[in-house]
Amino acid sequence: MPSELRYWTVLDPAHRVVVEADDFLLHHRLGRDGAESTSQSYAASLALFFDWAASIRKPWRESAPYLGRFVYWLQHYRPDRIAAGRTEVVRGPRRVNAIMAAVRSFFRHTAAVGQLDPQVMGVVYDSFDSYTVNEAERGAHRPRARARHRLSEPHSPIVNAEGEDVAGLLRAARNARDRFIVIAMWRMGLRRGELAGLRRSDVHFVPDASRLGCGFRGTHLHVVRRTNPNGAWAKSRRQRVVPADWLTVQAYDQYISERARVDPGGRSDFLLVNLFADPVGTPMRPGGINELLARLSSRAHLRRPVHPHMLRHSFATNIAEHGGTADVLKELLGHAWISSSEVYLHPSPERLRAVVNRVPAPRKDGEKQ
DSSP states (O other): OTTSOOOOOOBOTTSOBOHHHHHHHHIIIIISOOOHHHHHHHHHHHHHHHHHHHHTTOOGGGOGGGHHHHHHHHHHOOHHHHTTTOOOOOSOHHHHHHHHHHHHHHHHHHHHTTSSOGGGHHHHEEEEEEEOSSSSSTTOEEEEEEESSOOOOOOOOOOOOOHHHHHHHHHHOOSHHHHHHHHHHHHHOOOHHHHHTOBGGGEEOSSBOGGGTOOOBSSEEEEOOOOOTTOOOOSOSSOEEEEOOHHHHHHHHHHHHHHHHHOTTOOOOBSSBOSSSSSTTSBOOHHHHHHHHHHHHHHTTOSSOOOHHHHHHHHHHHHHHTTOOHHHHHHHHTOSSTHHHHGGGSOOHHHHHHHHHHSOOOOOTTOOO
């Protein structure tokens, strides 16, 4: 776009923009301040939806009664496999549900702007009544909607980067920048887009930042959503402060010294820049963090590669195991809903066993308490 803001859209077989889809995706990107990556995911989901509607020879506006078939189509068919007549599962429940969520959002938008008959939503959702207990009118009924087409997802345990995995990554790192990236994600729980989007002015690694116009005491950094030329994006709309421990500050100081030697001009305000490949001094891409962790995992001969979110999961699990409550986790991780943080409060089997073992056994008669 002229503003350099980017979003994804959908083209029909004649390479013409699908107007309704484009309107929805542009609204998500601009009207709702959505991420470019989300517009890409939504566009891919809608492209599949339009392909399926064409395959059953139905205009997309008339396809809602057949969405159950779409779910089956998503599970079992792919364009290169339809001709061969194969029906193996090619998309799992989690991916199918994500595609259906995008389609439902598209239907809601088109109904809201008059591009779709609102009565169609009764086919997309089941409506039912539920009591509200936190409203002024206690006991009043409020209608709620539940998606009709949603598959049961298998329980997926949280996968953490274990301590020995992190130690292996740090040993495999050959420079201070790479060590700082690992430690910052492990000790601060930053998403890769948040870390790649940090500016040097966001980092307040000083005991008192009042001279910087910041009232938060102690070493910390600010996670701020911006449109960045390297594609980095902070998921949360709300700015948050993340405290930093001494290990993170030490790794940061070593990285800044290294950066000053390699890129003395300091041309970029981005915190993470390319130092060992051209063009030197340009912002590091979020995908570059994935590539870095893959290289370090291979170099360290880890039994499984470490991904950025595994380090974030480890941070959250460590906070929960050391007394962090759901509201604390929500603030530190930048979750929009506290339910997203509660998953880390589920105790591990080892913690359950430890609690049971600490329960005192009953004493025999006459034995002193």
